[in-house]
Amino acid sequence: MTKKRVFSGIQPTGNTHLGNYLGAIRRWAAEQADKTNFFCVVDLHSLTVPQDPAQLRHETRSMAAMLLACGIDPQQSTVFVQSHVTAHAEGCWLLNCITPLGWLQRMTQFKDKSARQESVLTGLLDYPVLMAGDILFYDADEVPVGEDQKQHVELTRDIAQRFNALYDTEFFVIPQPVIAKVAARVMGLDDPTVKMSKSLADKRGHAVRLLDSPDEILYVFKRAVTDSGREIRFADEPEKAGVNNLLSIYQAVTGKEKDAVEADFATARGYGDLKVRVAEVVIEALRPIQARHAELMADTGELDQVLAEGAARAREISQPKVDEMKHIMGLVAASVHPTSESGMPLQDRL
Numbered sequence: 001m002t003k004k005r006v007f008s009g010i011q012p013t014g015n016t017h018l019g020n021y022l023g024a025i026r027r028w029a030a031e032q033a034d035k036t037n038f039f040c041v042v043d044l045h046s047l048t049v050p051q052d053p054a055q056l057r058h059e060t061r062s063m064a065a066m067l068l069a070c071g072i073d074p075q076q077s078t079v080f081v082q083s084h085v086t087a088h089a090e091g092c093w094l095l096n097c098i099t100p101l102g103w104l105q106r107m108t109q110f111k112d113k114s115a116r117q118e119s120v121l122t123g124l125l126d127y128p129v130l131m132a133g134d135i136l137f138y139d140a141d142e143v144p145v146g147e148d149q150k151q152h153v154e155l156t157r158d159i160a161q162r163f164n165a166l167y168d169t170e171f172f173v174i175p176q177p178v179i180a181k182v183a184a185r186v187m188g189l190d191d192p193t194v195k196m197s198k199s200l201a202d203k204r205g206h207a208v209r210l211l212d213s214p215d216e217i218l219y220v221f222k223r224a225v226t227d228s229g230r231e232i233r234f235a236d237e238p239e240k241a242g243v244n245n246l247l248s249i250y251q252a253v254t255g256k257e258k259d260a261v262e263a264d265f266a267t268a269r270g271y272g273d274l275k276v277r278v279a280e281v282v283i284e285a286l287r288p289i290q291a292r293h294a295e296l297m298a299d300t301g302e303l304d305q306v307l308a309e310g311a312a313r314a315r316e317i318s319q320p321k322v323d324e325m326k327h328i329m330g331l332v333a334a335s336v337h338p339t340s341e342s343g344m345p346l347q348d349r350l
């Protein structure tokens with residue numbers, strides 16, 4: 001049986017947090033043996049908001065190191081940096097030319113993020129088209145993402161279907177979003193009504209970042225917003241959102257069933273106890289990841305090699321796909337002519 005093909009990406013915008021880990025990276029690592037995987041550090045996506053160049057270069061390596069430290073195995077998965085594979089940007093233009101503007105203006109993430117900025121860059125609006133290309137150029141069947149990205153994967157399906165319909169073809173595979181059963185949306189510890197987010201993670205107390213020290217993790221959990229009650233149980237009521245979030249984090253990290261999680265806290269002495277015990281399991285889960293990350297960053301030779309090999313494998317898949325797409329859309333392939341000065345016959349240059 002052929003293995004399902006998986007594509008997913010993560011932005012190198014720093015502040016990688018527990019939501020990114022539980023909602024995405026950890027699942028990528030856990031399921032990689034059964035699938036053909038492409039995991040991408042999507043640096044082009046991060047340019048949709050202003051970045052410091054030196055910081056972005058550092059964060060790109062650090063993000064790739066984090067993927068490996070979290071258990072992604074380059075023997076089982078292709079790990080690469082998006083800008084190393086030019087098919088992504090090239091193919092994005094082609095997809096732009098079949099995607100209605102209204103589809104992008106409706107995206108919730110665009111509406112949220114653009115409302116927070118004075119000047120909105122074109123790239124921010126266009127980001128979901130680049131993401132659609134990331135997925136479609138690998139013929140991915142599955143896209144494991146957190147709940148916040150579900151709408152973008154649905155847009156990817158719409159774009160693929162539109163292309164297939166316009167050109168009367170089955171060229172693009174229609175991918176499925178695969179959302180985690182537990183911790184699909186880890187909420188902010190300072191405000192359990194908003195999703196834990198990299199762009200809010202500079203505010204102390206909002207997020208647990210994967211590289212935070214044990215003391216910092218304990219501090220952030222101890223300050224987590226809960227309610228004025230004492231009952232430690234999973235609940236849908238809005239006022240229990242903080243406790244629910246803490247229990248969901250504990251459940252995702254320990255892999256226990258809900259009943260077992262509640263039983264663990266049956267004799268707890270209030271929310272203070274709950275917070276410390278959630279902090280403890282998180283600190284222990286992150287300890288080996290942080291150690292491996294430090295090792296990979298101390299000497300980036302191994303990392304650079306993995307990324308070079310990953311980019312080469314990614315190009316082998318995505319460039320022919322984009323070349324074929326250009327042909328379907330009516331673009332003339334570049335050809336090398338031995339007698340032509342520029343290496344290309346005049347009629348093809350015009």
Ligand code: AQP
Pocket residue numbers: 009010011012019020021022023024144145146147148149183184185186187195196197198199200
């Ligand atoms: N809070 C979350 N809970 C569960 N999963 C989450 N993801 C993000 N936040 C949560 C998932 O992490 C993967 C990589 O995220 P990304 O870097 O591509 O996307 P992002 O949405 O930019 O990350 P953030 O943290 O939400 O940053 P902001 O909003 O500040 O840009 C994705 O699969 C995502 O679903």
